[in-house]
Structures are given as structure tokens and as C-alpha cells.
Amino acid sequence: MSTSLWVLIIAPILLMLKKLTKLAPGAARVVVIFGARCIPDRIERACRRAEWEAGILEVPGSLTKLADAISLVAVYLPRSWARYGFPVGHGHQLRKAAFAVLDYQMARVLTTEERNCHWNTQVSFSADSKGVSIGSRAFYALWEWHIEFENAGIARCFYEMAKEAHRMQASRLILEMAEPDYDPCYMSPQFYEMLRQTKRFGCVRIQLFINAN
Amino acid sequence: MKPVRRSTQPTRDVVRTLLEAERPMHGFEVARTAERPAGTAYNVLSRLEEAGHVTAAWEAKNPVQGRPPRRFYELTPDGAEWARELLAQEARNLSRPGLRPSTNPEGDLA
Numbered sequence: 001m002s003t004s005l006w007v008l009i010i011a012p013i014l015l016m017l018k019k020l021t022k023l024a025p026g027a028a029r030v031v032v033i034f035g036a037r038c039i040p041d042r043i044e045r046a047c048r049r050a051e052w053e054a055g056i057l058e059v060p061g062s063l064t065k066l067a068d069a070i071s072l073v074a075v076y077l078p079r080s081w082a083r084y085g086f087p088v089g090h091g092h093q094l095r096k097a098a099f100a101v102l103d104y105q106m107a108r109v110l111t112t113e114e115r116n117c118h119w120n121t122q123v124s125f126s127a128d129s130k131g132v133s134i135g136s137r138a139f140y141a142l143w144e145w146h147i148e149f150e151n152a153g154i155a156r157c158f159y160e161m162a163k164e165a166h167r168m169q170a171s172r173l174i175l176e177m178a179e180p181d182y183d184p185c186y187m188s189p190q191f192y193e194m195l196r197q198t199k200r201f202g203c204v205r206i207q208l209f210i211n212a213n
Numbered sequence: 214m215k216p217v218r219r220s221t222q223p224t225r226d227v228v229r230t231l232l233e234a235e236r237p238m239h240g241f242e243v244a245r246t247a248e249r250p251a252g253t254a255y256n257v258l259s260r261l262e263e264a265g266h267v268t269a270a271w272e273a274k275n276p277v278q279g280r281p282p283r284r285f286y287e288l289t290p291d292g293a294e295w296a297r298e299l300l301a302q303e304a305r306n307l308s309r310p311g312l313r314p315s316t317n318p319e320g321d322l323a
Contacts, residue, residue: 047284048255054281055241055251068241068251075252080259 024062028069032056035073039080048076223249225303227257228288228296231267237285258286266292 036049052072059065226247231238238246244254261267268289272282288296 044259050281051240051284054283055239057280058239058241058283072251072255075250076255077252079252079256 021062024066025057028056028059028065029053031066031069031073035069035077038073038077041080044080223247223253224257224260225299227254227261228266228299231286231288232293232296232300234287237270237287239283239285243286261292262286264292265289266295268292 032052033049036045036052039045039048052069056065056069056072059068226249227243230243230247234246240255240258241251243258244251247254249257258267258269262269266289267286269284269286271284
């Protein structure tokens with residue numbers, strides 16, 4: 001291959017790299033701002049945006065800034081969604097948010113009286129009667145059907161919960177699971193089944209809370 | 214306030230970094246010192262902050278022209294105590310015979 005052909009190939013690549021080096025800091029800033037916007041919690045969103053914008057400026061090197069910004073967003077967001085909820089769809093902005101708490105382990109270990117007492121304490125945090133209704137239906141579904149968390153029956157339970165949530169026009173469904181060492185990122189089969197069922201019924205989002213107490 | 218129940222290796226690295234630092238550090242600095250991706254470090258810092266082991270404070274408004282203020286993290290006194298216990302527990306676990314890294318180049322089966 002002649003020298004001129006090499007120049008024709010390499011020169012545009014070098015020019016693109018130079019251009020990319022110039023654009024990379026701005027792109028890194030855009031990436032972290034966009035990433036921060038995807039955080040579900042409003043306070044954390046504002047906090048992280050300012051923090052990341054300042055932090056990314058401290059990273060030496062233009063392309064390194066961009067790579068760090070992309071890795072930051074790629075690593076942080078899935079965990080953040082696991083903590084605050086996975087956005088399932090953006091098609092609906094439903095008017096009323098419902099609040100439902102399902103303490104799964106409670107159904108397994110407590111007596112009926114203890115369970116009701118605990119349940120009343122839990123739902124007292126909710127000001128929304130729809131949320132209480134959804135939560136209690138889901139809770140009794142678990143209780144009556146004897147669905148074990150590890151069993152395939154969890155999909156059926158989630159299906160019913162999602163259907164009920166949709167009927168109630170709930171915008172979110174919060175599951176609180178008393179499994180301290182359970183990392184939502186690793187519960188893929190059950191969790192994705194839940195996401196799939198919920199998406200089917202048009203819930204806006206699911207929040208999965210892991211109770212660490 | 215949610216206690217930290219899972220202490221993964223990144224958690225211990227971040228905790229060690231904060232414990233050894235003699236001053237508050239911002240998130241990217243923690244990540245760099247702990248040799249962890251920034252996303253991992255921020256997740257750990259969030260969990261530690263929720264658990265009350267770490268406090269965060271913003272630096273003065275507009276310290277440098279054109280740069281937003283940074284947020285600095287440091288262990289609380291209780292958090293420092295917890296961190297020492299966590300790292301001591303890790304050291305104890307490593308000193309147990311079954312969990313000690315193998316020094317045999319041929320592997321454990323030899």
C-alpha cells in the first residue's frame with residue numbers, strides 16, 4: 001500500500017481523535033447530567049448532579065473524563081434504581097400515587113395477630129387508602145396462597161399485584177422484603193418476571209425496598 | 214437509618230480509605246484512592262451515609278469559578294468505630310485457616 005493511501009486512512013482518524021479529545025469534557029458533563037437525571041429520588045438527583053459535575057472536572061485527561069463519566073453512570077444507575085425503584089415505562093403519569101408495603105417474611109414467621117399488628121403499623125405510614133388496599137390484597141395473596149419467595153409461584157403473585165395496582169391506577173408499587181442479604185441486582189428471574197408483568201399492565205414504576213432492619 | 218448488613222470488598226475498600234484519610238474526601242477522590250470505579254464508590258458512600266456511618270458536607274459555594282461545589286465525605290465517630298470493627302473482622306476472617314489465600318503455586322489440590 002502506498003504512503004499516500006496510509007496518509008488518507010490515518011489522517012482522518014487522527015483528526016477525529018483530536019476532535020473527540022476536544023469534545024470529550026463536554027460530553028462527559030452531558031453524560032453525568034443525563035445520568036443524574038435518571039436517578040429516581042429527587043433530592044439525590046440534585047445532589048449527585050452537582051457532585052458529579054464537580055468531580056468529573058477533577059479527572060485528568062479528556063478521554064479519561066468521558067470514560068469515567070460513562071462508567072460512573074453505568075455502574076451507579078442500576079444500583080440506584082434497585083434502591084429507589086426501576087422505571088418501567090414513561091407512558092403514563094398517573095394522578096395519584098399509591099403506596100403498598102409487602103413484608104414478605106412477616107407472612108412466614110408471625111402469627112395472625114402479630115402479622116395484623118405489624119401490618120397496621122406498616123400501612124400507617126401510607127396516607128393513601130388505595131395503597132393500603134393494594135398492599136393488603138397482595139399481602140393476603142401471599143398469605144393465602146402460601147407462596148414461597150423462591151418458588152415459581154411468585155410470578156403469579158406479582159401478576160395479581162400488578163393487575164390490582166393497574167386497576168387502582170397506582171403509579172408505584174413498593175415491595176419491602178425482610179431479606180437483609182438479598183441484593184435486588186441478583187434476583188433476576190423473579191424480578192424480571194415482576195417487571196414484565198407490571199409493564200404489561202402499564203404501571204409506571206416499581207419500587208423494591210430491601211428492609212435491612 | 215438503615216444499617217449496612219452486607220460488607221462487600223468494595224465497601225471495605227471505601228471504608229479503609231475513609232478511615233486512613235486524615236481529611237474529608239470527595240467522591241472521585243475516594244474512588245481513586247480505593248482503586249474502585251466511581252460508580253461503585255458512590256454507591257457504597259450512599260449506603261454508608263444512609264446508615265449514618267458517613268457524613269457529607271458541601272464545600273463553600275463557588276470555590277473555583279465555573280465549577281460546582283464538591284461534596285466531602287468523612288466517617289462519623291460511630292462510623293469510624295464501626296469501620297475499625299469491620300476491618301478487624303476482615304483481618305480475623307483472613308487469618309482463619311480455611312480462608313487464608315493459598316501460597317502454594319501449584320494450587321490447593323497439590
